[in-house]
Amino acid sequence: MKKLLPLLTALVMFILLPQFGAHAQTEDQCISCHASMDDKPSAAFRSDVHRSAGLSCADCHGGDRRSDDMEIAMNKNKGFVGVPKGNAIAETCGKCHDDEERMRKAGFKGETGQLKALRASAHSFGTKATDALIMQCTNCHGAHGVRRHDDPESPVSPLRVVGLCSSCHSNPDYMRRFNPALATDQLAKYRTSVHGMKNGAGDTRVATCADCHTGHSIRPAEETTSSVNAFNIPTTCGRCHSDADRMKPYGIPTTQLAEYKSSVHGKALLEKHDASAPSCNDCHGNHGAAPPNVESISNVCGTCHALNAELFRQSRHKVEFDRMGKPECETCHGNHGVQPATQAMFSFDRDGVCGKCHGPDRAPVGYKTALKMRSMLDSLVGTIAMAERRIDEAEQKGMEVDDIRFALRDANQARLQSRTAVHAFNLEEFSKVLDPGLRIATTSLSDANAANEEYVYRRVGLAVVTLIITLTIVLLFFFIRHIEKKQAAV
Amino acid sequence: MADPAPSEGRRRTLKTLLGTGATALGAAIVYPIVAYLKPPEVTGEQVTSVLVGKVEDFAPGSGTLFRFGNKPGILLRFPNGSFKAFTATCTHLDCTVQYREDMGLIWCACHNGKYDLNGKNIEGPPPRPLDPFEVVVKGDEVHVTQT
Numbered sequence: 024m025k026k027l028l029p030l031l032t033a034l035v036m037f038i039l040l041p042q043f044g045a046h047a048q049t050e051d052q053c054i055s056c057h058a059s060m061d062d063k064p065s066a067a068f069r070s071d072v073h074r075s076a077g078l079s080c081a082d083c084h085g086g087d088r089r090s091d092d093m094e095i096a097m098n099k100n101k102g103f104v105g106v107p108k109g110n111a112i113a114e115t116c117g118k119c120h121d122d123e124e125r126m127r128k129a130g131f132k133g134e135t136g137q138l139k140a141l142r143a144s145a146h147s148f149g150t151k152a153t154d155a156l157i158m159q160c161t162n163c164h165g166a167h168g169v170r171r172h173d174d175p176e177s178p179v180s181p182l183r184v185v186g187l188c189s190s191c192h193s194n195p196d197y198m199r200r201f202n203p204a205l206a207t208d209q210l211a212k213y214r215t216s217v218h219g220m221k222n223g224a225g226d227t228r229v230a231t232c233a234d235c236h237t238g239h240s241i242r243p244a245e246e247t248t249s250s251v252n253a254f255n256i257p258t259t260c261g262r263c264h265s266d267a268d269r270m271k272p273y274g275i276p277t278t279q280l281a282e283y284k285s286s287v288h289g290k291a292l293l294e295k296h297d298a299s300a301p302s303c304n305d306c307h308g309n310h311g312a313a314p315p316n317v318e319s320i321s322n323v324c325g326t327c328h329a330l331n332a333e334l335f336r337q338s339r340h341k342v343e344f345d346r347m348g349k350p351e352c353e354t355c356h357g358n359h360g361v362q363p364a365t366q367a368m369f370s371f372d373r374d375g376v377c378g379k380c381h382g383p384d385r386a387p388v389g390y391k392t393a394l395k396m397r398s399m400l401d402s403l404v405g406t407i408a409m410a411e412r413r414i415d416e417a418e419q420k421g422m423e424v425d426d427i428r429f430a431l432r433d434a435n436q437a438r439l440q441s442r443t444a445v446h447a448f449n450l451e452e453f454s455k456v457l458d459p460g461l462r463i464a465t466t467s468l469s470d471a472n473a474a475n476e477e478y479v480y481r482r483v484g485l486a487v488v489t490l491i492i493t494l495t496i497v498l499l500f501f502f503i504r505h506i507e508k509k510q511a512a513v
Numbered sequence: 514m515a516d517p518a519p520s521e522g523r524r525r526t527l528k529t530l531l532g533t534g535a536t537a538l539g540a541a542i543v544y545p546i547v548a549y550l551k552p553p554e555v556t557g558e559q560v561t562s563v564l565v566g567k568v569e570d571f572a573p574g575s576g577t578l579f580r581f582g583n584k585p586g587i588l589l590r591f592p593n594g595s596f597k598a599f600t601a602t603c604t605h606l607d608c609t610v611q612y613r614e615d616m617g618l619i620w621c622a623c624h625n626g627k628y629d630l631n632g633k634n635i636e637g638p639p640p641r642p643l644d645p646f647e648v649v650v651k652g653d654e655v656h657v658t659q660t
Contacts (some may be wrong), residue, residue, distance in 0.1 A: 299605075299640040327638050329625040421548075425583055432585070436608045439623045482545075489542060496534055503527065 052091040053080035067168035070176075076129060083107070083115050110152075112159040113138050140239035157201065163187060172238075173227075179238070181227040185213060188232040212311035219311075228269065235259055235309075251309070254292065256302040257283055279303075282360035301327065321351035328352075334446040354379075364442055366404060369397035392450050399457050400441065406464040407434050413471035422474040427467050434464035562658040568650060571596070576612020576619070579657070585609050586646060586657060587619065589630060596650065598657045599632040599643035610643070619643065 057065035057080070068074055073082070081088040081096075086103035090096040097103045107115050117138030119125055126135045137160070143150050146158040163179055170177035178187045189210035191197055198207050209232075213219035221229040235251055242249035250259045261280035263269050270277050283289040283303070291300035306315060306323050315323045325332025335341055335351060344351050355368065355376040371378035371390075381389040410431055418424045437460020444456040560582035571577055571590040578601055579586050587601040589612060599619070601610050608623035618635075619628040626637035633642045649656045 297640040299634070299638050327624075329637065429580065429583055429585075432607070432609065436623060439606055439608055443623065485545065489538070492538060496531070496538065500531065503531070507524075 051079045051081075051088050052096055053084075053086070053088050056091060056093070056096070064167040067165075071167055071169050072171055072174075073169060076131075109159075110156055112161055113141060113156055114152075116160040134238075137239045140237075144239060144241045145243055146241060179233065181229075181231050182222065182225065184231050184233055185210065185219070185222060209310045212308070216308070216310060216312045217314075228272070230263060234263070251304075253298055253302045253305075254296070256304055257289065257293065260303045279359045282358075286359060286361045287363045288361055299327075320353050324352040330443045331446045334443065338446065338448045340448050366397050366400035369393045369400070389448070392448065395450060396445065396453055399454070399461070400438075403434070403438055403441065403457055403461045403464060406461060406468055407431065407438060410434070410464055410468035410471050413468060413475060417471055417474035417478065420475070420478045422478055424471065424474055427470045427474065430463060430470075431467040434460045434467060436460070437463065560659075562656055565598075565655045565657050568653045568655055571655065574614065576614075578609065578611065581646070581657060587612060587643075588648070588655065588657065589619075591630070596648040596655060597630065597632075598646035598648050599628075600646070601643075603639055604634065604641045604643065605638045 054065055054068065065080070068080065079088045080086075081102075084104060084106070085101070086098065087096050087101040095101065097105075104111070119129075121136055121138045123135040141147060141156060141158070141160070142152070142154070147156045148154045165178060168176075170180075172179045174180055175182065177183065192205075193207050193210045195207045198205055213232075214223060218229045218231070222231060237250050240248075240250070242252075244251045244253075246252060247254060249255065257280055264275075265277050265280045267277045284293060288300050291297040292302060304312065305326075307313060321332050321335060332352075341351070344354065356362075356364070367374045368376045371382065371393075377389065377393040380386055381393060383390055410427075414424045414428055414431065417427075437456060441453060441457040441460065444453050447453065563579065563581050563586075565577070565579045565586075565588055571588065573590055573592045573594055575590050577588045577590075579588055581600070585601040586598055587610060588596060588598045590596055602608075603610050603621040603623065603626050605621065605624055605626050608621050610619050610621045610626070610628065612618075613620040616627070617630070619630065619632065620626070621637070621639065624638050626639040627635050628639065628643055629635050631642075632645055634640070645660055646657045647660045649658060
């Protein structure tokens, strides 16, 4: 038996060795060879997401991965391209990542079309294939150790992507080559934001660069296709901030987007497409996004509502609000759901705001002032509305009302200015703005009434004249008949 | 003495005149009724050009409001003597804007909206620039026309 053992072993080896040889020929010879050279790319590729998906070096670099003969494996006739340069890098990645069918067949369920998006992004000099890309895929994802974006080791993972983007965007010398006007303080601001502070503390759920700017479709904010364009910002922010599950750990409400959409600001921006209307970032900041604190709210609102803020700062309310620690504008107008300011705010029912602090027995001076202001505003608004109605009626009747309508513009202007003047909470100052408007509106109403009366007068006059003419003709008719009869008798 | 018999021709003429008068009267009554039932279309701005004044009326470095149809306009005269004109209606909420020499700007008193001297909105709530007019100086007269 002992004599037979070597013989049997030799037999088994004889049978199996060719199999081993064949297997050796199908093994990725690129890896084998380069690993033996102890080079870094092949070492990194061992942990690459593409390798676990069955891809080889040759899938990007070309050549024959089955051959351990360098002359054959890296032969141009075998499609070997070496290290792709320039746009060839992104095109190599795009061969698969822009081919949705191929990606789905490979079991990939994520986003596809990245090269197409990259070409249309700010990281490309143009959208054509011949246009140079500023950034290649490898600049962000690396070349041989590519990992899933949620892998903490990936350079595009939530905790590392901020450093990755800022490696260029915080470098003024580098950025000047592309856009000298672009700010380079995004990272510094981000680190002061709620997002940035939490991210810095290791929270992977908060917004990073890619959450707002997207990963591949990054466009300048002034372009309407950009995810951070003013018109798209509410949706971009709302994607997380309206997500109750996502916001649950932070204990903050998720009604902001819905409230904003119903607000005067949201309607102006999203329905009237008024680009001057504020979006989320105009009040909260963008890279440094944080809720404005009590002291800064009037400054934030005052960037647009400057006159209101100026009057408020000089008012008695400023002192009282500061004493009570109340946020200035927000106390009366709310925040995300700011509604158009009307005289109803002066009421002391559910819709009113003055009643929050004032009443017949509580700070009664303010109560009386509010009632008086409400009464004056009601008069102005009512008179303007009546005048407009009467002007429209006269115009429909064909009366000339251009001058009256032109004059009424000043009353409307006084109405708008009185809403600003309210913020001084001073009846005398308020009257100075409102009273001239009320006089103009009253005159316009009187003129419009006169135009309507003139119309009636003309109609009555026409009827009387018509009657007289008709009677004359009828009498003439009978007179002629009388003459004819007389002549016939003769 | 018997009345002279009027001729048949004169009588026919009188009848024709009477018939025509009656028809015209009927039309005069029916037309206003029809016109009343069908209200006139509200016509848009018909004014295409206005004479604002004489060149010497406008000091260099000044802004003057004028009426252009139903809307106000603002005529700016620059220190070099040239003119520019815009609608003086703020693009925010239709208030009338004014020239502010101290700011070197066109300014809206309602919400502090600001426009540069090319009519471009530069600060505050106005969503878009002021609409420009064309200024034509004919002799010593300054005319403003719709562009």
